[in-house]
Amino acid sequence: MDTLDSKIISVLPNAGGNAGFLSTPGVHKKLEVIESDVPVIKTVQRRLEKLHLEGLVEMEKRGAAWFWRKGAGAGGMAGKSGSIMTREEALALHVLRSFTSRQIPTLVAEALSDLFKVADKRLEAAVTEDERRYSRWADKVAVEHSGFALRYPQIDPEIFGTISQALFHERKLEILYRPRSNVTNDKCKVILPLGLVEVGGLVYLIGGTEGRSNPTMYRLDRLASANMMLESFSYPRSFKLDDYVKQQRQFDFMVEGEVTLKLRFVNGAGDHLLETPFAADQETRQTSTGLEVQGTVLLSQRLRWWLRSFGPYVEVMEPEKLRAELADEAHALAALYRR
Incomplete structure (x- = not known):
């Protein structure tokens, strides 16, 4: 795409700035300072109208004259990329923001907020059916976390x-x-x-x-x-x-060293480990009593939390000390529910 659009955006006042709006002749004059071969004013006017339709610039009409400034979110990196951002890139940014569920990426993404705004406007400016497919694509993909959702404390x-x-x-x-x-x-x-x-x-x-x-x-x-x-x-x-x-x-919290962990799963509780092993040296064996899984892991509190999440559908066979510990917990839990 012609770089004229990005040059036009670069000379426009920022949205919300003190400089206000710039007339079409004023935009043309600023372009002459940075470009030796500037198109005629009518061409610049048409490009400004196009950028306005795409949501990248704002327009204010005063009588017969039109005045312009950058659209909200079209400054900085966004201003450089706005008019040349492809719909594929806009879609990628939209999806990136939608699926940024962790706190660090969310906080870091604040620095790209203007770029996200430009991407949204680029998708909203769809005219043809082919272009509208990009806007609809974002509604066809979802991510759901497997764990129980907790509301974690927010970071300033x-x-x-x-x-x-x-x-x-x-x-x-x-x-x-x-x-x-x-x-x-x-x-x-x-x-x-x-x-x-x-x-x-x-x-x-x-x-x-x-x-x-x-x-x-x-x-x-x-x-x-x-x-x-x-x-x-x-x-x-x-x-x-x-x-x-x-x-x-x-x-992992309170790591106690490596152990050989041997487990027996029932009712299909451990079947996911056939595709997502918990250890590099994991071995599996299907028996008449269930799925037996063995591998070298670090004994820690996090490992205990993971084992407890399976309830009665996993049996710790080794190491013996961990088996006895979880057995005592099971007895205490049973006693609690017998009250």
């Missing part, structure tokens, strides 16, 4: 923005953290922001403390305030967030 966008900047610039953070055990805490502390991790709908800031080797996890929704300091710090070469999360398994 300003606090998230401050933390993100501190992470990017590697600057120290002064935070006021109020854990469940001390909700009235009013003492701030200085930490070194090392990373952000989202686990099960909750977002954690991984923060180091000078003089200590092990970092600490802070739930973002429990931060009462966060201020980026002028003082920078050297990001520790020895710290790798991926290693912290995946290998040290810090988010």
Whole structure:
């Protein structure tokens, strides 16, 4: 597509700005400053009308004269891409926003809000039946989570923005953290922001403390305030967030080491493991009493939560200590329901 549209948008005043609107001759004059071969005013007028139909510019009529400015959301990156955004790209952005259900992507996506607005307008401007198919496509796809839906605490966008900047610039953070055990805490502390991790709908800031080797996890929704300091710090070469999360398994909660886990499932409860194994060395065997699954895993609280979710449809055969522990829980649960 001709780049004239993007150049026209680039010279228009921003929506809501103090500059107001610009007449068609005024747009033409600004184009002459940045372009050596500018089309005649009538051509610029026609392109402005086209951009108005697409929702990328706003128009105000004053007598016989027409005045223009960028449409809401057509500034910055959106202004550069608005008129040249294909409907495939607009659809991709629309779907991306629709299925961004986790908190970190949702908060980060605020920076692309103008681009999302342009995408919506691009889809709404459909004229032909082929173009309207793009608008309808978004209503033909859905995502549903398998777990029980909880309403997780919301994170203050300003606090998230401050933390993100501190992470990017590697600057120290002064935070006021109020854990469940001390909700009235009013003492701030200085930490070194090392990373952000989202686990099960909750977002954690991984923060180091000078003089200590092990970092600490802070739930973002429990931060009462966060201020980026002028003082920078050297990001520790020895710290790798991926290693912290995946290998040290810090988010598995109270990791107790590797074990060989052997389970027996009944009533088809474990059939999904045939396609989504819980361990790299997983082995399965169908018997007359059910599906037996075995593999090497880390023993942790998260593993226990997963096993409990199957109720009476899974039997822990090994390790013996875990089997005895869950058996005691089952007896206690049965006693509770016999009251």
